Amino acid sequence: MGKAWTFGENLNTDEIIPGRFNITIDPLELAKHVFCEIKPEYAKNVKSGDVIVGGQNFGCGSSREHAPIAIKGSQARCVIAPSYARIFFRNAINIGLPILECPEAVADIDEGNEVNVDLASGQITNITKGHTYKARALPDFVLKIAEAGGIVNFLKEHDIEELMMNAEG
């Protein structure tokens, strides 16, 4: 269970972590500056288990993985948005930051609401409002990567070809 931090549409990677901080790849160091220009209070007050609630096209802009790493480094549990920018989507999956697509949750959750997320089922519960929402299921091979905690961990145990088994569609 954690607190929701809400963000607007088309949130870009410079707004998540400005380019000038990307001289390190240390998640905790990056987390000190995450959202620093648009929500400076976030980095100071975020607690483990908090949830990022974003608008559509979340994470647009550069290919920098620093953006999902900075969010993961801040101990946020996951991101919920109606849609993600393409590269951010891939990057978040690859580094093991859970991301859920759920327009209903985004429309209803307000900043500061207490939110519980069950990643396995995709069920999102807004404890403050007493509402529940169901996130869109992730494709099978994406789940395989997410369950392994990222593609690097997946490859330690598997060959890349195993990703595509039963994943056509």
Place this chain on the structure above:
Amino acid sequence: MGTLIEEIFSRKAGRSVRAGEILLLDVDYIMSHDNTTPLAIKAFREIGKPILDKNRIVLHLDHAYPAPNVLAAENHKKIIEFVKEQELPHFYKQGVCHQVMIEEGYIMPGAIVIGADSHSNTYGALGAFGAGLGSTEIGVAWVTGKCWFKVPETIRIELTGKSQPGVYAKDVMIYIAGLLGMDGATYRSVEFGGEYIENLPMNERIVFPNMSTEIGAKCGLIEADSVTTRFLESDTPAQGPFETFGPVNPRYERVVEIDVSELPPQVACHPDVDHVKPLEEVAGLEVNEVYIGTCTNARYEDIEIVARMLKGKKVNPLTRVIVTPASERIYKKAMKNGLIEILMEAGCTVTGTGCGACIGRHGGILAAGERALTTMNRNFIGRMGSPQAEIYLASPATAAATALTGRITDPRGYLA
């Protein structure tokens, strides 16, 4: 059969594929630069398996090169040590990665090239699939030689007519960004075609796939034709024969038709790339810096346009005008042909090659309250330094006219 992206992926997969399918494909080249390689090395080390094929790996130092601070220097050191350790044959520090990839002949029609940089879409100008990925996937591809892709749906942009003097590919692409919006093509392949594109030289074509990133596209593609072949033969060391191919009985998700004949110069205004206006609506706005550079518009022809307009004149003395050629090859040609001297005589500051001021590390950082007009492809808040600075995007010609007056200026009154 199918759209350009279906054609390219089908050729690679050895069977006919359709939008919506998920594929695991061999990649021809794997590109990364000083900003993204350290994370790829980290992923590579964690996986703990050897590199599959060194010849497919291409590394660049361009984002903060030469190093402007100790942390960037440490990144460069780490990358060079890795190049030495792994004996990697393709290592460059002579300009913006995408320009160098094209100049050095890595990009061929039908190739699949992934890059840890969002503007890897640029390669689509030569009929190749280029897409930006994160560093982790680059490390994965070093080990596996493969990458997963979902075959995207396609938006076809059909461009007709001939643009007016003073109106360039950049103006047309900015107009498209305004029309489609910054998420207008998310996950999609964007195919640029029609008689306008067919008649464009390669340096202008490159602008479209390059900026397809700005509308969220997975890739931006232009079919490989005789212009592509001639460019590859004359401007790159790539060895032919070169394939030419286009879409065959394509099914498009959407077709957008645009007649460029009447289009005036365009500007993407602070703070979003889709906040687009005809130049006349923002003409006269004072700027503190004009920046001519980047993978979008710092090729020889761009610098030539600027030099022609500035020849024998002086830029506004209170405006910082910075020119960063995209590559050393461009820089040398511009020097040999007297363009650099013209620019310097006019009061421009010409810097070394690379990404320069575009990512706000060095070479033209903006202070709070300042405004820049640039030939870049994106104008995110804080991108060039202070988050209180404003960035406007336009063509090299608009940049040159603006340099002369210190205010956003229509280039059509200043064309040489």
